[in-house]
Amino acid sequence: MEEKALIIGNDTVQRYLNVEDVIQCVEDTWRQYGEGKIIMPPKITTDMSSKGIDGWFNSMPCYIEFTNTAGIKVVGGYGENKKLGLPFIKANILLTDPKTGILLALISGDWISDMRTGAQPAIMAKYLASKTEIVTIIGAGLQGYTSLLCMSKRLEIKEVRVCDLSSDARQSFISKFAGAPFKLVDCPDNEEACKDSDIIITVTTANADLVKDAWIKKGALVMTMGSFRETEYDVIRNADMLAVDHPEQALHRGNFKELAEKGELSFEAFGGVMPEILAGRQKGRKNATDRICAEIVGMGCLDVAIASLLYNRIIKSGEKVTAVDLTK
Numbered sequence: 001m002e003e004k005a006l007i008i009g010n011d012t013v014q015r016y017l018n019v020e021d022v023i024q025c026v027e028d029t030w031r032q033y034g035e036g037k038i039i040m041p042p043k044i045t046t047d048m049s050s051k052g053i054d055g056w057f058n059s060m061p062c063y064i065e066f067t068n069t070a071g072i073k074v075v076g077g078y079g080e081n082k083k084l085g086l087p088f089i090k091a092n093i094l095l096t097d098p099k100t101g102i103l104l105a106l107i108s109g110d111w112i113s114d115m116r117t118g119a120q121p122a123i124m125a126k127y128l129a130s131k132t133e134i135v136t137i138i139g140a141g142l143q144g145y146t147s148l149l150c151m152s153k154r155l156e157i158k159e160v161r162v163c164d165l166s167s168d169a170r171q172s173f174i175s176k177f178a179g180a181p182f183k184l185v186d187c188p189d190n191e192e193a194c195k196d197s198d199i200i201i202t203v204t205t206a207n208a209d210l211v212k213d214a215w216i217k218k219g220a221l222v223m224t225m226g227s228f229r230e231t232e233y234d235v236i237r238n239a240d241m242l243a244v245d246h247p248e249q250a251l252h253r254g255n256f257k258e259l260a261e262k263g264e265l266s267f268e269a270f271g272g273v274m275p276e277i278l279a280g281r282q283k284g285r286k287n288a289t290d291r292i293c294a295e296i297v298g299m300g301c302l303d304v305a306i307a308s309l310l311y312n313r314i315i316k317s318g319e320k321v322t323a324v325d326l327t328k
């Protein structure tokens, strides 16, 4: 029996998928996960830094009932990439037949991963923000860019404050949104940027107190997306609600990890879990003045669901993309 696997590059991915497809897929997949239709163990990290490689990668497997596919995203952050002109984050996706294990496709995960990362705060804000007029983005890198791109397609935004250690990064970020229907403000000072902000996103490579409790107004939604701590502890301790995409993963990485290790946070701490909210089992925001502190860690089922949509579109189109018979 032939075992034909498609090899799908990043350009082909973008010919078959657009940003709207990804945003919708993130919302639908979170809901399906909340309805128990996806099997997804927590991701595991391979940290290579002790062996002199400035990098780590996560293995993120899942099975999705509604697409009838199983797959895995392998995604990492590589500190040397920028010098080579490559993005910090590199991703690949394997899609398999769940009944036989036969490889269906090997897909460049770069565009899919970056875009689904940006779609997450757009959907979370849709359900958890009380206002969306003033948005602060701390971390003007690639994931910051896709976050604003996706948020601008779902939310009414009037002003975006752009923060980053690097003024080049801030300027380059702002230039990408030339002509946008909202004001962009170059903001080197995090405190100034956070004051009176409705939504604050942190999406950096830092491990630092980028946001302080005293800077957050009532009703604000803070979403941390970087892989390490990005707020001071009191932002978490004093929040009216803690929200996550995936509780188990959130206890082991990102902004909530250190307080979880100190025994201050456990599974029960999360009053808002996105898949549960979308499946109608949790309420989400309870009142307009609550300060919500959220961590979005990223779930592999989003990438595999988007990859499955892509695969089905390519098969339906009849286009002869590169394929390898793995029995040969």
Ligand SMILES: NC(=O)c1ccc[n+]([C@@H]2O[C@H](COP(=O)([O-])OP(=O)(O)OC[C@H]3O[C@@H](n4cnc5c(N)ncnc54)[C@H](O)[C@@H]3O)[C@@H](O)[C@H]2O)c1
Pocket: 077, 087, 088, 089, 117, 138, 139, 140, 141, 142, 143, 144, 163, 164, 165, 166, 169, 203, 204, 205, 206, 208, 210, 225, 226, 227, 228, 296, 297, 298, 299
């Ligand atoms: N949650 C998710 O689903 C998800 C998915 C992919 C990547 N990530 C994470 O998002 C983060 C950003 O990734 P990226 O691809 O945008 O990287 P990037 O290198 O393109 O951008 C990171 C930006 O953060 C800035 N920065 C670093 N330290 C800072 C500080 N102390 N204050 C202000 N700005 C600072 C850098 O100058 C840079 O512009 C990483 O931690 C990555 O692991 C999260």
